[in-house]
Amino acid sequence: MSKSTAFLTLSAILVVLGACSPWTSPQAGRNIYMQNCVSCHGADGRGGAHIPDLTALAARAGGRYPQRMVLDKLDGYARGAVIYEGVEMPNFGDLLTGRLTRVETDRGLSRLLPEPIIALDAYLRTIQR
Numbered sequence: 001m002s003k004s005t006a007f008l009t010l011s012a013i014l015v016v017l018g019a020c021s022p023w024t025s026p027q028a029g030r031n032i033y034m035q036n037c038v039s040c041h042g043a044d045g046r047g048g049a050h051i052p053d054l055t056a057l058a059a060r061a062g063g064r065y066p067q068r069m070v071l072d073k074l075d076g077y078a079r080g081a082v083i084y085e086g087v088e089m090p091n092f093g094d095l096l097t098g099r100l101t102r103v104e105t106d107r108g109l110s111r112l113l114p115e116p117i118i119a120l121d122a123y124l125r126t127i128q129r
């Protein structure tokens with residue numbers, strides 16, 4: 001096997017492993033959610049006064065889960081607070097320090113993201129109604 005073939009094979013294996021890593025699974029996302037998000041969005045994800053309902057992300061976006069918005073929100077919220085009717089989504093800098101993994105987004109783009117963000121995205125998908 002040539003060096004470049006070996007590299008490509010290894011890369012492919014790592015991508016596959018990344019896709020099913022226990023750190024990026026919906027279950028991992030659920031754990032992170034329970035530790036960081038429940039206080040505002042609720043254990044059932046339905047939010048409340050001034051807090052968005054996270055089980056209706058897809059419904060609000062016209063039926064399609066808005067992955068890019070969610071990833072941008074989770075990946076970007078540490079960089080600048082957005083104020084929504086007086087309530088501020090806190091900075092979760094810790095979540096952004098996870099190991100980086102490359103993911104294929106719904107739109108076919110490849111994006112390098114911290115694993116906790118990928119896991120939260122995977123979890124939020126499972127709670128859409």
Ligand code: HEC
Pocket residue numbers: 032033036037038039040041050051052054057060070073074081082083084087088089090092120
């Ligand atoms: C202190 C309360 C608070 C906590 C804790 C919190 N959020 Fe939020 N979240 C908000 C508020 C307020 C908004 C709406 C304003 C904004 O977009 O910043 C929001 C918006 C969002 C949105 C965008 C929703 C939309 O339709 O625009 C997502 C996705 C989200 N939060 C996910 C999470 C996740 C995942 C966590 C845990 C890592 C989390 N939030 C923790 C208060 C919070």
